[in-house]
Amino acid sequence: MKQYSPPIEQLQCCLVKHQCCNFHLYGAASEQVESRQYTVVGPLTYAGYGLDVVEVQGTIFPVKAVSDYGVVCLGMSSDDWIVKKGLAQPRADVDGVRFDGTKYTCMLRDLDLSVFPVVYVNGDPSCFPGEQVNAIVSLGGSIDPGGFSKRVKNV
Numbered sequence: 001m002k003q004y005s006p007p008i009e010q011l012q013c014c015l016v017k018h019q020c021c022n023f024h025l026y027g028a029a030s031e032q033v034e035s036r037q038y039t040v041v042g043p044l045t046y047a048g049y050g051l052d053v054v055e056v057q058g059t060i061f062p063v064k065a066v067s068d069y070g071v072v073c074l075g076m077s078s079d080d081w082i083v084k085k086g087l088a089q090p091r092a093d094v095d096g097v098r099f100d101g102t103k104y105t106c107m108l109r110d111l112d113l114s115v116f117p118v119v120y121v122n123g124d125p126s127c128f129p130g131e132q133v134n135a136i137v138s139l140g141g142s143i144d145p146g147g148f149s150k151r152v153k154n155v
Helices: 076-088
Strands: 009-011 014-018 021-026 039-041 045-053 058-066 072-074 093-097 103-107 118-122 135-138
Touching (some): 058 076
Antiparallel strands (some): 009 045, 014 021, 045 058, 045 118, 093 103
């Protein structure tokens, strides 16, 4: 089966892995948090966003969404459209990618839109899907809009 690549976005944050949890760390350089207890990926990371499919109890990464009225959204704009308008158009189509990289097509009503997309992060843009982020940690203040997108803030 053909392999597909979901959209990713580049973030200036570190991914810190400690035991069974993954944290997206903003406000510190990777050398500041390096330790024998942690695995650190960064200072640049690449985030992809997955949505839960109710029917198959899995996750897909949207690549394209087509509204009930034929409006097509591609890449990251498909993620944004699904979160913002998805509940109003349950018959809209979504083309996405599963964890194994194969294409998956469903309707919006098949996705669990009651929760925000799950964030997956990796240090290499070609590695898919990366590690699921459990929380965002911001050192020294609030989350800077330049470091995180609105998508990541929903974790």
